[in-house]
Amino acid sequence: MNAMQQHMIDVYRAAQRGDTPPPRPGDLDLRTIREAWTYRRFRTVLAGRAVRAAKGTRRAGAAAGARRTPC
Template identity: 55%
Template sequence: MNAMHQYMLDNYRASQHGDQAPPQPGLHDWQVVREIRDYRRFRAVVPGCGPHGRVRETLTRWLHRRPRRRAACR
């Protein structure tokens, strides 16, 4: 049984009992993705939690740059 079959079954049961219909599958997927992104951004600025992943790598690269050596002129 896939998600659509389960949704149709739940919808039928809700109509038989006079309850509110459940939300369609996939309806709130983007909202969940945004909330996860916001939560990760929040955790990055909470004291004691440093940046992770790409942010940490970029900051490390920027803060620990080695001076470039210039080519010797001949």
């Protein structure tokens, strides 16, 4: 059984019980990764170490802005 089939069973069970359905597989992955990254930076600050910006964030942001096409 794959994740989608298990999700369908869970949705069916939730509907039978009147509960809220669970989130689809993969929907919360990016949020979880972002929260883990934020927590790691928070722990770094509490430890008294300097927090550095991620490599390439300034360049990546400038490149993304340059790639945008006017509507």
